[in-house]
Amino acid sequence: MELSLKIGSRTLKNPVGVASGTFGYGEEYAELCDLEQIGAIYTKAISLEPRRGNPTPRIVETPSGMLNAIGLANVGIDRFITEKLPYLEDLASKNTAIIPNVSGTTEEDYCEVIRRLEGIDTIWGYEINLSCPNVKHGALAFGTDPVMVESITSKMRKFTEKPLIIKLSPNVTDIAAIAKAAEQGGADAVSCINTLIGMVIDTKKKNIVLANKTGGLSGPAIRPVGVAACYKVSRAVSIPVIGIGGICNADDAVQYLLAGAKAFQIGTQNFVEPDIAGKVAADLESYMKANGFNSIAEMNAVLL
Amino acid sequence: MKTVTTQVVENRKISPDFFELTFSWETAWGVPVPGNFLELKVNDLTAPMLRRPFAFSAFDELNQTASMIYQVRGTSTQLLTEKKAGDSIKIIAPLGNGFTIDTDSPIIAVAGGVGLGPILFAAKEASKAGKKVTFVTGFRSTELVPDRSLWENLDAVLCTDNGSEGFAGNVVQYLSTLPESQIKESVIISCGPTPMLRACHFFAEQNGIDCEVSMEELMACGIGACMGCVCETKTESGLARVCKEGPIFKSEVIKWN
Numbered sequence: 001m002e003l004s005l006k007i008g009s010r011t012l013k014n015p016v017g018v019a020s021g022t023f024g025y026g027e028e029y030a031e032l033c034d035l036e037q038i039g040a041i042y043t044k045a046i047s048l049e050p051r052r053g054n055p056t057p058r059i060v061e062t063p064s065g066m067l068n069a070i071g072l073a074n075v076g077i078d079r080f081i082t083e084k085l086p087y088l089e090d091l092a093s094k095n096t097a098i099i100p101n102v103s104g105t106t107e108e109d110y111c112e113v114i115r116r117l118e119g120i121d122t123i124w125g126y127e128i129n130l131s132c133p134n135v136k137h138g139a140l141a142f143g144t145d146p147v148m149v150e151s152i153t154s155k156m157r158k159f160t161e162k163p164l165i166i167k168l169s170p171n172v173t174d175i176a177a178i179a180k181a182a183e184q185g186g187a188d189a190v191s192c193i194n195t196l197i198g199m200v201i202d203t204k205k206k207n208i209v210l211a212n213k214t215g216g217l218s219g220p221a222i223r224p225v226g227v228a229a230c231y232k233v234s235r236a237v238s239i240p241v242i243g244i245g246g247i248c249n250a251d252d253a254v255q256y257l258l259a260g261a262k263a264f265q266i267g268t269q270n271f272v273e274p275d276i277a278g279k280v281a282a283d284l285e286s287y288m289k290a291n292g293f294n295s296i297a298e299m300n301a302v303l304l
Numbered sequence: 305m306k307t308v309t310t311q312v313v314e315n316r317k318i319s320p321d322f323f324e325l326t327f328s329w330e331t332a333w334g335v336p337v338p339g340n341f342l343e344l345k346v347n348d349l350t351a352p353m354l355r356r357p358f359a360f361s362a363f364d365e366l367n368q369t370a371s372m373i374y375q376v377r378g379t380s381t382q383l384l385t386e387k388k389a390g391d392s393i394k395i396i397a398p399l400g401n402g403f404t405i406d407t408d409s410p411i412i413a414v415a416g417g418v419g420l421g422p423i424l425f426a427a428k429e430a431s432k433a434g435k436k437v438t439f440v441t442g443f444r445s446t447e448l449v450p451d452r453s454l455w456e457n458l459d460a461v462l463c464t465d466n467g468s469e470g471f472a473g474n475v476v477q478y479l480s481t482l483p484e485s486q487i488k489e490s491v492i493i494s495c496g497p498t499p500m501l502r503a504c505h506f507f508a509e510q511n512g513i514d515c516e517v518s519m520e521e522l523m524a525c526g527i528g529a530c531m532g533c534v535c536e537t538k539t540e541s542g543l544a545r546v547c548k549e550g551p552i553f554k555s556e557v558i559k560w561n
Binding site: 021022023024028029031032052053056057058059060061063064065066068070073219220248268270271272273274275 | 350522542
């Protein structure tokens with residue numbers, strides 16, 4: 001059975017990833033999860049400067065989901081390199097892809113983060129966060145305009161030959177148009193989807209629960225949105241699509257693969273079951289065996 | 305820290321809205337210390353989706369059980385009341401840091417409302433270790449006071465806000481009645497509503513003594529990954545994760561608004 005897949009110039013050992021923002025910098029999960037079973041770890045978003053993030057409350061549970069407005073709180077590129085990457089070296093040598101999720105407020109910011117990481121072997125490739133709904137400048141602003149997506153992608157492309165994955169926002173009119181712009185700019189893959197913008201109001205206190213007012217909705221509640229987006233995007237571009245949104249088990253992941261995704265990321269469920277990624281990897285193989293699939297490509301070809 | 309599926313031993317109602325849940329807990333999974341918490345998933349459904357954090361209220365090494373005291377507040381805790389002996393629950397624990405109870409100073413252990421659990425645990429462990437402990441617990445009124453046998457072997461003071469039982473007033477008002485000589489040689493540990501923790505901090509500061517508080521924030525992962533549960537601190541970064549750097553903090557580190 002063939003579980004590995006190519007993205008750009010490199011290979012992922014299996015299609016199972018853990019989504020940015022739900023897995024810290026990997027080390028947080030070391031005691032609770034066999035990290036080697038994971039195909040790709042997408043780190044907490046990294047920006048050029050450290051970011052404090054938003055005031056609290058930053059999270060609230062919703063029906064079969066949650067809103068978060070963390071605000072890209074992160075240690076910044078320098079401390080990421082000195083404090084977080086050394087732990088991941090060993091994992092990278094065992095072929096778990098270490099993929100920093102890169103964030104910024106200007107095109108130059110994004111390019112500079114990539115430039116600083118480029119010589120480091122531990123880094124497999126980059127996922128570009130053009131779609132965070134929780135910061136005031138940048139991010140989502142880039143991700144909603146095809147012209148800007150193509151421009152920033154082509155600029156980043158000049159700094160690296162490693163896989164460049166653009167993370168797409170569902171908070172747009174036509175997600176396929178954004179995906180095409182990313183492909184046009186030279187992206188090697190798109191991940192699909194980031195969170196949906198949402199709000200919860202406390203009717204007793206008569207106030208908005210999150211300090212940021214709105215947050216990004218994730219969890220099983222958004223799975224049908226993610227599956228539909230993957231179905232649409234995978235038919236609009238020829239680069240691989242990485243499915244994200246509400247995957248809680250192998251069966252959920254199979255929906256994405258049948259919809260056309262070549263790989264997938266588990267997000268919010270990592271909070272509930274820290275060892276879910278390994279379980280999904282094992283259960284996916286069982287599903288493929290039971291259903292006569294020898295590769296992800298065969299699964300992609302089922303639905304026309 | 306371990307992820308385990310374990311069994312309920314007892315789920316006992318101890319007040320109109322408090323329960324004490326006791327469950328199997330093996331030493332090999334990690335020995336909980338006072339202040340540590342657990343993340344509990346009440347069922348396998350997607351709603352409620354997230355685990356809920358609860359502080360340990362006891363660990364019985366001999367019987368290999370642990371306990372927590374919870375208040376019925378929302379869907380998860382309502383569902384939890386239906387758990388019976390033998391039912392399965394999923395737990396990640398022990399999480400977070402603990403109270404400093406290995407101290408030469410006498411300890412004033414202050415609990416407000418459902419903050420009772422971890423303070424009871426700390427007070428009992430410290431007493432067992434031969435420390436001098438004054439246990440102070442407060443509730444709104446006598447009807448809400450849980451099973452008083454929980455603190456029967458402690459030097460305990462019960463406060464009610466409306467004066468219907470014990471000391472009339474809140475726990476911090478009680479602290480103010482203690483002789484200055486006793487206060488000055490003591491340290492405070494506390495868990496309860498934020499206004500109470502803030503009052504404990506300023507009381508300790510005025511008296512020049514150490515105070516530790518157990519902070520509470522909405523949590524998703526409980527293991528330091530999601531950055532959801534931060535509180536404002538006077539440290540360089542200005543923020544700390546309640547689940548990882550806490551939940552126990554020196555009160556002087558917290559930025560009290």
